[in-house]
Amino acid sequence: MICSCLKGYQISNIYYFFSTRFNYNHKNKFCDHNGTFKEFRMERPIFKSLGSKVEELDTPALLVDLDVFESNVKSVHSFFQNQDAKIRPFVGVHRCPALANIQMQYSGHNGGVAVGTVSQAETFIANGFQDTLITGKLVTADKIQLACSLAQRASITVTVDSQENLKDISAIASSRGVTLSVLIEISSPNGFTGVSDSKSALDLAKQVVGAEGTDFQGLILAYSPTMSGIKSDEVIDSLKPLLDVKSLIESNGMPVNTVSAGATSNYDLIAKVDGINQVTAGAYALMDVLNSEYQSSLKPAAMVVGTVGSLPRDGLIIGDAGMKTNGNDIGLPRIMNYPDAEIMYLSAEHCNIITTKVKKPISRGDKLFFQPYDVGVTANLFDFIMLIKNGELQSILEVTARGRYR
Numbered sequence: 001m002i003c004s005c006l007k008g009y010q011i012s013n014i015y016y017f018f019s020t021r022f023n024y025n026h027k028n029k030f031c032d033h034n035g036t037f038k039e040f041r042m043e044r045p046i047f048k049s050l051g052s053k054v055e056e057l058d059t060p061a062l063l064v065d066l067d068v069f070e071s072n073v074k075s076v077h078s079f080f081q082n083q084d085a086k087i088r089p090f091v092g093v094h095r096c097p098a099l100a101n102i103q104m105q106y107s108g109h110n111g112g113v114a115v116g117t118v119s120q121a122e123t124f125i126a127n128g129f130q131d132t133l134i135t136g137k138l139v140t141a142d143k144i145q146l147a148c149s150l151a152q153r154a155s156i157t158v159t160v161d162s163q164e165n166l167k168d169i170s171a172i173a174s175s176r177g178v179t180l181s182v183l184i185e186i187s188s189p190n191g192f193t194g195v196s197d198s199k200s201a202l203d204l205a206k207q208v209v210g211a212e213g214t215d216f217q218g219l220i221l222a223y224s225p226t227m228s229g230i231k232s233d234e235v236i237d238s239l240k241p242l243l244d245v246k247s248l249i250e251s252n253g254m255p256v257n258t259v260s261a262g263a264t265s266n267y268d269l270i271a272k273v274d275g276i277n278q279v280t281a282g283a284y285a286l287m288d289v290l291n292s293e294y295q296s297s298l299k300p301a302a303m304v305v306g307t308v309g310s311l312p313r314d315g316l317i318i319g320d321a322g323m324k325t326n327g328n329d330i331g332l333p334r335i336m337n338y339p340d341a342e343i344m345y346l347s348a349e350h351c352n353i354i355t356t357k358v359k360k361p362i363s364r365g366d367k368l369f370f371q372p373y374d375v376g377v378t379a380n381l382f383d384f385i386m387l388i389k390n391g392e393l394q395s396i397l398e399v400t401a402r403g404r405y406r
Contacts, residue, residue, distance in 0.1 A: 052393045055367055059307045060321040062382040063369075064397075066389045068301035069285055070102060075298065076267065076284045077108030085271040086110035088133060088260070090282030092120050093376040094302075095401035096385055097127035103285055104129075112155070114280045118143045119404035125154045127400065133157040133183070133260075135220070135280065137165065137193070143406060144169055148176040157181040159220055161195050163207050166214065173213025182208045183220040183258060186242045194222035201245045205254055218258030219246055220280075235269050243275045265294040288375035289334050303336060304370040304378060306351065311364060315356040317341075319368045322349045325381055331373035338368070 046058035054063065080087045087108055091100040092115040100113060112131030115121050121132045131154065138144050138158055150156050151173070158180050160166050166182070173180050184204050187194030195201040201219075208216040221242045239261060246256045262270035262279035264287075271279050283291045286302035306321030323346045326333045335341045340357040355362060372378035379385075385397040 047396060048393055050393055050395065054305065054388055054391050054393070057305060057386060057393065059305050059367070060325040061305050061386050062325075062379065062384070062399075063303050063305055063386045063388050064099065064286065065301050065303075066387055066394060068299050069099070072287060072298045072301055073103050073106050073285050076281070077103075077106035079268060080108035080271060080279075083271045085273075085277045085279055087267070087271075088112050088114050088278055088280050089285070090114040090116075090135075090280045091124060091129075092116040092135075092401070093282035094286060094379045094385075095120065095123075095399050095404070096379070096397055097124055097129070097400055098387075098397040099285065099385070100124065100127075100129065110278060112157075114282070115401070117405055118146050118150070119406045120401045121150055121156065122146065123401040123404055125150055129154070131155045133159075133280070135159055135223075137161070138169065139165055141168070141172065144172045145176075147180060148173050148178045151178040151180055152176075155181065157183060157217060159183045159185045160204070160208070161185040161187075161193055161222075163204060166204065166207055166211060170211035170213045174211075176213075179213055179215050181217045182214045183218055183260065184208065184216075184245075185220050185222050186245055188222045188241075189238050192222065195245075198241070198245050198248050202248050202252060205249045206252075209254055216254065218256045219249075219260065220258075220278075221261035223263065232269050235266050236273060239270065239273055239276065243273075246275060264291045264298075268295075283375055286375045286379070287371075288378075289331060289371055289373040290375075292371075300336065300371045302372060302375050302378070304333065304372060306368040306370065308362060308364055308366045308368060309350075311362070315354060316344075317353050317355055317362055319351045319353060320349065321368065321370060322346045322351055324348055325378075326351065326370055326372065327374065327377040327381055329374060329377050333370040333373050333378075336369040336371050338362070 048057055088110050089103045091113045113129050114133040114135055116136045118134055118138055121134050138147055147156050160182055184201055185194040187196040205216055208214050246259055249256055258278055259276050260278035260280055261276055264281040264283040267279045267281045270276055284298055287298050287300045304321050304326055306319040308317050309320050310318040326346055328346050332343045338358050342354040344352040344354050380402055382399055386393055387395045387397055
């Protein structure tokens with residue numbers, strides 16, 4: 001069965017297509033014992049034939065259940081179909097153009113995607129995405145130059161929160177004869193970046209309007225990790241500085257076309273606020289432990305599958321999915337098929353799991369299905385995604401923008 005998102009390419013050739021058509025395949029070189037440089041991939045999985053059962057896959061592996069993925073996307077995008085605000089999917093979460101193609105088939109978006117870095121933008125533009133917001137700051141000449149090169153063949157929007165950075169962007173963009181759209185980043189409660197007062201934001205907007213090579217498009221609220229856990233009225237209150245700046249800039253005769261805020265955890269609250277017209281949510285399609293607390297109707301589509309390798313004593317098992325595949329930057333994954341099991345800790349390659357509360361027997365060779373705590377971190381640990389449908393391998397997708405940090 002061929003997934004409609006893959007635009008007519010044979011499923012058996014999906015990996016070949018994404019790894020050879022574009023020069024973004026993360027190859028590294030090593031020197032063998034003869035002194036010859038050879039190329040290798042960061043990950044060399046044992047590929048199983050299409051149609052293989054999930055239980056037959058080599059582990060650890062990153063799985064995405066296509067039906068659940070599409071259900072999550074349909075649910076969220078359907079919500080935005082009935083809102084003035086539209087979603088701009090933050091595809092920097094999964095870094096996979098094939099999955100982004102699925103998302104963009106469902107209406108409710110504004111026609112563009114968002115990524116974290118300019119090199120991620122490069123990857124998605126090479127794969128046909130023509131409207132890209134780069135949320136990370138471009139503060140070096142090399143990054144700005146790359147953004148300008150991309151702007152010759154796609155629409156590029158960047159964010160700024162200082163006049164110094166704006167001057168650098170303007171100088172390079174004007175010298176290259178391109179125009180970069182600009183969103184001014186406004187600080188959020190407990191946020192890390194952004195302009196923190198209205199007057200500075202107004203001054204910066206005037207600078208953008210008057211600069212060559214830049215086009216003032218609007219405002220974006222800086223991401224704040226604390227906004228996920230606060231109450232709905234506090235989420236709404238946190239938007240007040242952003243909306244106050246919008247009113248101030250408009251009162252000074254400058255149109256504010258885009259006002260962007262929100263994430264997966266609060267998209268349904270923020271999209272209903274008058275004045276917000278863009279939400280850059282990302283984890284909603286795959287879901288993770290971090291966001292499940294706030295969006296319980298969305299189900300886990302992404303999971304890491306591991307294998308029980310050792311049972312050293314009663315109540316303890318060792319699996320083959322450690323930090324290098326699960327990640328544990330801010331929290332531990334959840335074992336989906338053994339919810340009563342408790343992860344004691346993750347080492348580099350293994351996970352130590354306490355099973356004293358697990359009722360059903362566990363044997364060597366049994367599979368462990370982990371829901372990532374932070375799916376964006378986990379996705380960046382794999383070169384490939386095993387796309388699953390009805391418990392069988394449907395296709396192998398390359399995480400094309402993996403490791404593209406610059």
